[in-house]
Amino acid sequence: MYDMIENTDKKKSIKLELPKNPELLGKWCLFILDFLEKIGVGDMSIWRECIPEACDVNWKFNYRLQARKELLHDINEFAMDFGQPVLHILNPALRQEFGFDLNDFSNRNNRRIQNILKRGVIRNEEEYRLVSDKVEEIYADDSQEQLVNQFNELLAAY
Numbered sequence: 001m002y003d004m005i006e007n008t009d010k011k012k013s014i015k016l017e018l019p020k021n022p023e024l025l026g027k028w029c030l031f032i033l034d035f036l037e038k039i040g041v042g043d044m045s046i047w048r049e050c051i052p053e054a055c056d057v058n059w060k061f062n063y064r065l066q067a068r069k070e071l072l073h074d075i076n077e078f079a080m081d082f083g084q085p086v087l088h089i090l091n092p093a094l095r096q097e098f099g100f101d102l103n104d105f106s107n108r109n110n111r112r113i114q115n116i117l118k119r120g121v122i123r124n125e126e127e128y129r130l131v132s133d134k135v136e137e138i139y140a141d142d143s144q145e146q147l148v149n150q151f152n153e154l155l156a157a158y
Contacts (some may be wrong), residue, residue, distance in 0.1 A: 019065060019068040021053075023055070026052070027098075028072070029071065033075075036082070036090075041082060047151070051071065072105075076102055076106075077133065085103060090102065116131060116154065121158075128155065131156055
C-alpha cells in the first residue's frame with residue numbers, strides 16, 4: 001500500500017506522474033488486470049504482454065512516455081467499459097491500494113475536454129485521442145448530438 005498518498009496534493013501529483021513512474025504504472029496496471037481476472041471477466045494475457053515492455057525503465061524507445069500514457073489510458077478505459085457493477089468494487093480497491101481510483105482519471109479527462117472545447121482547437125495527438133474517445137463514448141446518445149458535432153468539427157480541423 002502507498003501510505004505516502006494521504007493528502008490530496010500528493011495524491012494528485014502521484015496520479016498525474018503515473019506514466020512517468022514505470023514501476024508504479026506497472027503495479028497499477030497489473031492490479032487492475034489481477035482484479036478483473038479474479039472476478040472472472042476473461043483472459044488478460046494480451047494486456048500482460050504490453051505492460052513489461054512499456055514499463056521497462058531501460059526501454060530506449062523515444063516515445064516511451066507516450067506509450068506509457070497510452071497504456072494507462074487503454075487499461076483504464078478497458079476497466080471502465082465493464083460498467084458500474086465492476087467499478088463499484090474495483091474503485092475502492094484501487095483507492096485503498098494507491099490513494100486514487102479510475103474516477104480521478106475520468107474527472108481529469110472531462111476537465112481537459114472542457115478546456116479543449118473552450119479553446120476551440122485540438123493541440124496535439126493526445127488531445128485528439130481524448131476527444132475521439134469521448135465521441136465514441138457518446139455518439140449513440142441522441143441528446144448529445146450537438147456535442148458530437150462540435151467534437152467532430154474539432155477532430156476534422158486537427
